[in-house]
Amino acid sequence: MSSNLLEGRIPPSLSNCSSLLILDLSSNHLTHDVPSELGSLSKLVMLYLGINNLTGQFPASLGNLTSLQELDFGYNRMEGEIPDDVARLTQMVIFQISLNSFSGVFPPGVYNMSLLKYLSLPGNSFSGNLRDDFGDRLPNLRRLLLGINQFTGAIPITLPNISSLERFDTSDNHLxxxxxxGFGKLPNLWWLGIQYNSLGNNSSTDLEFLSNFGNVFKGLLGPENKLVAVKVLNLLKHGSMKSFLAECEAFKGIRHRNLVKLITVCSSLDSKGNEFRALVYEFMPKGSLDMWLQPEDLERANNQPRTLTLPEKLNIAIDVASALEYLHVHCHDPVAHCDLKPSNILLDDDLTAHVSDFGLARLLYKFDRESFLNMFSSAGVRGTIGYAAPEYGMGGxxxxxxxxxSFGVLLLEMFTGKNPTDESFAGDYNLHSYTKSVLSVNEETGGSKAIDEGVRLVLQVGIRCSEEHPRDRMRMAEALRELFSIRSxxxxSNTTIRVNPSG
Structure with a gap:
């Protein structure tokens, strides 16, 4: 019963459905509080009430649902503290209560959910400290989202013990x-959001990991206070400052409307005599593409309460393809990006895409070969699992x-809505094979709308780009031509054609 126009209260009489396993009333216009009677649905496994106008408090009676594995109350107007009764929900895997008005300390009962993989609390009024043994109590977390609250104290020292952690966001708090x-040793971590806190100045040994190549900060440049993004590089090899500057100067000569502009380079010594190297880029106000592809981050994409339309997605794909085709074909020396993924695609006010971090793989390969080889090891590409070409995992x-x-995987993610690291993918079954199976079923049933045909053709481009063997993949110029043709x-009639290849 999700995504309808249901209004009014949730009927307490639903508690009579004693054999109910899944209750999904999300994306409606339901109001008032959550009936305490739902706590008698002892067999319930999934409870989805998100994206409504529900008010009131979290019913303590829901602690009786000891078989419950997934709960979503996000995007409502509920308030109050989370009752300790949730400690009995020991089978919980997904606990999502973001964008409400819940308050109090971090819910103590949540520490008892040792099987939890997805915990989302952003956009509430939780406060107080997080327990030091956080990471030991919740060892299976993959996503831990705590942003836009009022948490204080330190980031728990045990969080790096969560080897499965992929995404950690505690921005906009008072930490x-x-x-x-240890964060730098987490093999699957690809997002670390810690901005807008009161964290002290971290040494290079404290701040081991914020991105594959360095730490990014927002700053002001020059007398005009121009807003810029500053990437401080963590290159381990000392010396070669002249060579480093020469390499970066070459990047400044690489200009394309779909590449993030490198404004200047800094290479000097810090107050402790350590080498300090940073790249200063133009700032992109609409954030990164992954913020738009991941529903829980829509509020961070400059408060844009919507998802991308199909024409917008296609425009962004063409922008990215244009940038890559320029790097591969039109530069004096071909430049391989080597780390293309949604978080490295930034959007300006017009949702024009700009590829960032181009050339940094070459920097790392030249100035810190050991780190480069470690990053692209058989254990998996740090922060880029799912997007990296198979040959990188074999020392390529x-x-x-x-x-x-990587571009092919990106296309498939944008137009299927499936993340390449989705839990359903394992072994040889990945986003590429999933999409091929979807298209096969579609061909058997037949698509009735022109838009279906357009999306099918886009997905075919994604499949041809993400073939396992390099020799079987399309060239970027060919992929770009195909996408232009599909858009035309x-x-x-729904989008603006942008054809300037190198302006």
């Missing part, structure tokens, strides 16, 4: 202290064919 050692060097693979034929 203090340093970032715990940066290549434009690897970029084509199926989306031409």
């Amino acid at each position: 203090t202290g340093s970032i715990p050692l 060097q940066p290549s434009i064919q690897g970029d084509v693979y 034929k199926f989306f031409g």
Whole structure:
């Protein structure tokens, strides 16, 4: 019963459905409080009440649902503290209560959910400290989202013990202290959001990981106080300052409307005599593409309460393809990006896409070869699992064919809505094979709308780009031509054609 126009209260009489396993009333216009009677649905496994106008408090009676594995109360107007009764929900895997008005300390009962993989509390009024043994109590977390609250104290030192952690966001709180050692050793972590806190100045040993190549800060430049993004690089090799500056100067000569502009370079010594190297880029106000593809981050995309339309997605795909085609074909020396993923695609006010971090793989390969090889090891590409070409996991060097693979995965993610790291993918079953199976079923049933045909053609481009063997992949120029053709034929009346290849 989700995504309808249901209004009014949730009927307490639903408690009579004693054999109910799944109750999904999300994305409606339901009001008032959550009936305490739902706590008698002892067999319930999934309870989805998100994206409504529910008020009142979290019913303590829901602690009786000891079989419950997934709960979503996000995007409502509920308030009050989370009752300790949730400690009995020991089978919980997903606990999502973001964007409400819940308050109090971090819910103590949640520490008892040792099987939890997804915990989302952003946009509430939780306060107080997080327990030091946080990571030991919740060892299976993959996503831990605590942003836009009022948490204080230090980031728990045990969080790096969560080896499965992929995404940690505690931005917009009042945290203090340093970032715990060990985040850089987490093999699956690809997002670390810690901005807008009161964290102290971290040394390079404290701040081991914010991105594959360095730490990004927002700053002001020059007398005009121009807003910029500053990437402080963590290159381990000392010396070679002249060579480093020469390499970066070459990047400044790489200009394309769909590449983030490198404004200037800094290479000097800090107050402790350590080498300090940073790149200063133009700032992109609409954030990164992954913020728009991940529903829980829509509120961070400059408060844009919507998802991207199909024409917008296609425009962004063409922007990215244009940038890669320029790097691969039109630069004096071909440049392999080597780390293409949604978080490295930034959007300006017009939702024009700009590819960032281009050339940094070459910097790392040249100035810190050991770190480069470790990053692209058989254990998986740190922060880029799902997007990196298979050959990188076998010691392959940066290549434009690897970029084509990453672009293909990106296309498939944008137009299927499936993340390449989805839990359903394992072994040889991945986003590429999933999409091929979807298209096979679609061909058997037949698509009735022109837009269906357009999306099918886009997905075919994604499949051809993400073939396992480099020799079987399309070239980026060919992929770009295909996407231009699809946009002209199926989306031409809904979008603006942008054809300037190198302006």
